[in-house]
Amino acid sequence: MAERASILSRTIATPVILGLLLTAIALLALLMGSGPFNQTIIDIFIRVILVVGLYIFIGNSGVISFGHIGFTCLGAYMTAWLTIPPPMKKMALPGLPGFVLEAKLPFWVGVPAAAIFAALIAFFFGKILMRLSGIAASIATFAMLALINQIYSNWEDVTGATSSVVGIPINRSIWPYFVATLVAVAIGYAYSISRSGLALRAARDEATAAAASGVDIPKERLRAFVISAFVMGGGGALYAHSVGVVTPDTFYLGLTFISLSMLVVGGMGSLSGAVIGVVLLSTIIQILRLFEKGVALGDTVLTIPNGVQEIAIGVIMIVILMRRPAGIIGNREVGWKGLRKA
Amino acid sequence: MAQTLAADMVSVAFEGLRALSDVTLEIPAGRVTGLIGPNGAGKTTCVNVLTGFQKPSMGRVLLDGQDIGGLPAHRVRQAGIARTFQSGRLFADLTVHENLEVTGVGLGLSRREASRKADALLDWIGIAPLSERLAGGLPYTDERRVAIGRALMLEPAFLLLDEPAAGMSAEEADDLSRLIHRIALEVKCGVLLIEHNIGLVLKTCHSIYVLDSGEIIEFGTPDAIKASEKVRHAYMGTQTDAEGEIL
Numbered sequence: 195m196a197e198r199a200s201i202l203s204r205t206i207a208t209p210v211i212l213g214l215l216l217t218a219i220a221l222l223a224l225l226m227g228s229g230p231f232n233q234t235i236i237d238i239f240i241r242v243i244l245v246v247g248l249y250i251f252i253g254n255s256g257v258i259s260f261g262h263i264g265f266t267c268l269g270a271y272m273t274a275w276l277t278i279p280p281p282m283k284k285m286a287l288p289g290l291p292g293f294v295l296e297a298k299l300p301f302w303v304g305v306p307a308a309a310i311f312a313a314l315i316a317f318f319f320g321k322i323l324m325r326l327s328g329i330a331a332s333i334a335t336f337a338m339l340a341l342i343n344q345i346y347s348n349w350e351d352v353t354g355a356t357s358s359v360v361g362i363p364i365n366r367s368i369w370p371y372f373v374a375t376l377v378a379v380a381i382g383y384a385y386s387i388s389r390s391g392l393a394l395r396a397a398r399d400e401a402t403a404a405a406a407s408g409v410d411i412p413k414e415r416l417r418a419f420v421i422s423a424f425v426m427g428g429g430g431a432l433y434a435h436s437v438g439v440v441t442p443d444t445f446y447l448g449l450t451f452i453s454l455s456m457l458v459v460g461g462m463g464s465l466s467g468a469v470i471g472v473v474l475l476s477t478i479i480q481i482l483r484l485f486e487k488g489v490a491l492g493d494t495v496l497t498i499p500n501g502v503q504e505i506a507i508g509v510i511m512i513v514i515l516m517r518r519p520a521g522i523i524g525n526r527e528v529g530w531k532g533l534r535k536a
Numbered sequence: 537m538a539q540t541l542a543a544d545m546v547s548v549a550f551e552g553l554r555a556l557s558d559v560t561l562e563i564p565a566g567r568v569t570g571l572i573g574p575n576g577a578g579k580t581t582c583v584n585v586l587t588g589f590q591k592p593s594m595g596r597v598l599l600d601g602q603d604i605g606g607l608p609a610h611r612v613r614q615a616g617i618a619r620t621f622q623s624g625r626l627f628a629d630l631t632v633h634e635n636l637e638v639t640g641v642g643l644g645l646s647r648r649e650a651s652r653k654a655d656a657l658l659d660w661i662g663i664a665p666l667s668e669r670l671a672g673g674l675p676y677t678d679e680r681r682v683a684i685g686r687a688l689m690l691e692p693a694f695l696l697l698d699e700p701a702a703g704m705s706a707e708e709a710d711d712l713s714r715l716i717h718r719i720a721l722e723v724k725c726g727v728l729l730i731e732h733n734i735g736l737v738l739k740t741c742h743s744i745y746v747l748d749s750g751e752i753i754e755f756g757t758p759d760a761i762k763a764s765e766k767v768r769h770a771y772m773g774t775q776t777d778a779e780g781e782i783l
């Protein structure tokens with residue numbers, strides 16, 4: 195019997211190709227060299243991080259979570275608490291504990307701290323939520339999102355309630371975002387080939403049989419939940435540093451909808467689907483935004499009404515779900531010789 | 537390795553309906569024990585109780601005398617009691633090889649170790665050529681054999697098979713009978729075989745329990761069961777003459 199090649203060597207092409215795609219996008223930004231375009235690329239990187247975070251839990255477990263953007267909120271505020279200059283914090287957020295008020299940490303400390311904080315909170319939520327399955331689990335994650343949103347919208351002297359928290363140090367270089375995106379893809383890949391990832395995909399296909407195979411389903415789900423929250427929290431922190439301002443409603447239904455759409459369009463069951471879904475939809479959104487502002491075609495300026503962008507995303511999602519219910523990439527991953535089974 | 541798995545005065549009630557009443561049975565290691573009975577007799581419920589999928593309303597499940605009645609299903613598997621399902625239940629989006637690997641991982645192996653064991657077992661069963669096929673697209677009989685392979689990973693002490701021959705031809709059922717014997721002899725498993733194919737049960741089992749309306753009505757060697765008036769009665773009462781004749 196021939197010795198089978200290791201999982202790593204059979205699948206490593208996927209993260210390498212996705213990494214190359216992301217590198218190409220970064221180089222594109224470098225070539226264009228303009229400020230606004232840089233910001234666009236940074237937005238794409240952050241979305242890739244968020245959607246990969248969603249993939250880790252949703253893709254492997256098959257449980258749709260509406261709550262993950264809550265972890266993004268936790269991460270964004272955590273890095274705000276740690277990195278805003280102390281004088282500003284004392285004015286705007288006087289309720290923070292003393293040592294946080296005095297802290298002035300660099301953003302490369304704030305982001306990992308935010309990710310760890312989100313993972314910690316996910317652990318406590320997950321202890322309860324991961325016992326649920328199917329639609330009950332999805333509704334419960336939605337309740338979690340609402341809960342986090344309500345707390346952050348009302349805790350005046352710690353979160354500034356619904357008003358914007360400003361003064362978060364802004365980082366406009368694309369490189370930290372690029373590196374973080376590569377790290378997120380690496381985490382997503384590592385989880386998907388891990389023991390836990392395999393066990394969770396088995397439970398997604400057939401929960402009863404997975405239990406009969408010795409799989410502790412709530413435990414494996416909890417692992418994926420915490421790891422994905424880590425990525426979502428880190429993504430939220432990076433978002434905060436990309437624009438310098440956060441409000442609770444930035445991390446609510448709108449962002450939940452768009453990030454879930456990207457995952458579904460690309461293909462829920464694959465890491466490649468997550469990354470490619472973002473790149474594709476982001477490109478379409480950018481083009482539509484351009485047209486909303488007006489594009490000169492010869493003598494006439496072509497303008498489309500505001501809101502077309504959101505409508506278009508909705509329509510694209512419905513069409514893709516009708517044509518390819520498993521998304522563009524489906525349950526497969528990119529490899530050197532085209533697509534292979536995930 | 538554990539020597540006996542037993543149900544001790546087990547009863548299960550579903551909202552008034554009594555699916556099992558005071559069922560006592562024993563599955564010894566290294567032997568094939570049959571469990572037969574008409575549709576709805578409670579055979580699957582019995583397997584569910586023995587594997588942690590159904591809590592008994594009364595009674596105990598004993599693994600070498602120790603009560604394991606409260607353990608969740610995955611812990612029961614980790615304790616060495618494996619099962620297959622009447623409806624197959626393979627992991628459709630995973631390959632055959634991965635289906636087996638899942639059990640290895642569920643039982644604490646690394647993926648590399650699990651993968652190696654899966655390959656060895658697929659070879660042993662004789663379905664290595666199916667390794668890379670998606671489990672979702674397999675024909676019926678292959679599906680059954682993959683399910684047995686998945687359950688056999690890491691050589692469980694007990695293997696409970698819920699209608700593994702359903703839909704098989706006579707020839708395929710013969711192959712299955714041989715496989716079950718090898719499992720009892722070479723893996724030294726205690727096998728519980730549930731089947732409607734009475735011929736297969738009589739040929740394969742060392743001893744047989746007969747369940748009817750949730751109660752064990754007979755226990756004995758294949759010859760004794762063949763001769764039993766009670767068994768004939770139970771089957772004639774609920775099933776077609778054709779199946780009565782097999783006895």
Ligand SMILES: Nc1ncnc2c1ncn2[C@@H]1O[C@H](COP(=O)(O)OP(=O)(O)OP(=O)(O)O)[C@@H](O)[C@H]1O
Nearest residue numbers: 550553555573574575576577578579580581582622
């Ligand atoms: N989860 C459940 N809830 C309610 N009733 C159930 C449940 N599971 C089984 N039953 C009932 O318990 C009885 C025994 O069912 P069981 O599936 O154990 O029979 P069986 O002997 O396996 O039959 P078959 O040969 O058709 O597989 C049946 O009357 C069935 O309808």
Ligand SMILES: [Mg+2]
Nearest residue numbers: 579580581622
């Ligand atoms: Mg049954």
